Amino acid sequence: MRFHGRVEGAARACDEPGCDQPGEFRAPGEGRANDFEGPRPYRWFCLDHVRAFNARYNFFAGMSPDEIHDAQRPFAGWERETRAFTGTGGADRPPRWADFTDPLDAISTRFRRATAGEAARKDGKPLSESERRALKVLDLPADTDRRGLRQRYAELVRKYHPDRNGGDRSFEKKLQDVIAAYTQLKGAPAFA
Known part of the structure; x- marks a missing residue:
């Protein structure tokens, strides 16, 4: 019979004191934290002892009622600010x-x-390569805010629009590039 989670071929003994069966099933070791340097150490048990471990395992052991409530909220952890x-x-x-x-x-x-x-933005918000190209089309620095973006867009539309140039359509390509750049940037996270 094949059991899910069995790691065969390992020459480990069961970590339960006094048991001489092979340790083919892993269980969480002491402590909670998995950090960037690697996972926490595991304990290895035989089938009977891993079943007993699973029956008595309590993730919330040692937590206060408030800590348990905070861990069970559906949006737990999302309220923390991310690093810039x-x-x-x-x-x-x-x-x-x-x-x-x-x-x-x-x-x-x-x-x-x-x-x-x-150039990095003072607010720490990253810009993609395509967003940097769009800023060059609008001739704006990387640290422009949303208001400066709108002002520059309005200025360039007035400059290149055929109605402002006596019907001259020679600036049509530049106008399309300005509109495309503004459309991309106004939806970018850096300008939200």
């Missing part, structure tokens, strides 16, 4: 284990490209 990606152009900082050999230079290229002289 300042100075990295939207890329995360390299992890601590990033000192391994990278013969194709695949990982470090991402961080060099993200920080290679691109």
Whole structure:
């Protein structure tokens, strides 16, 4: 009979004191935290002892009633503010284990490209490459706010619109580019 979760071929003994059966089923180890450096250690049990462990396991053990209530809310954790990606152009900082050999230079290229002289916004909101191109079309700096974006758009529409140029349609392509750039930027998170 095959059991879900069985890890065969491991030469571990059951972690239950006094048991000489092979430990083929893993269970959470002591402590709660999984951190970036890896998962918490597991305990390994035989089938009978993992069943007993599962029957007495209580995720909320050691928590106060308020902590249990907070953990069970449907939106628990969403109210916390996320960190701003300042100075990295939207890329995360390299992890601590990033000192391994990278013969194709695949990982470090991402961080060099993200920080290679691109002006960061003062509010920390990242801009994608296409959003930066749209700002260049409108001839605006990266740190423009929503109001400055609207003002520049209105100015350029008045400048390039055929009704303002005596019916001259030679600026039609520029007008389309301005409208496309504004449409993209007004929906961008940096200008929300």
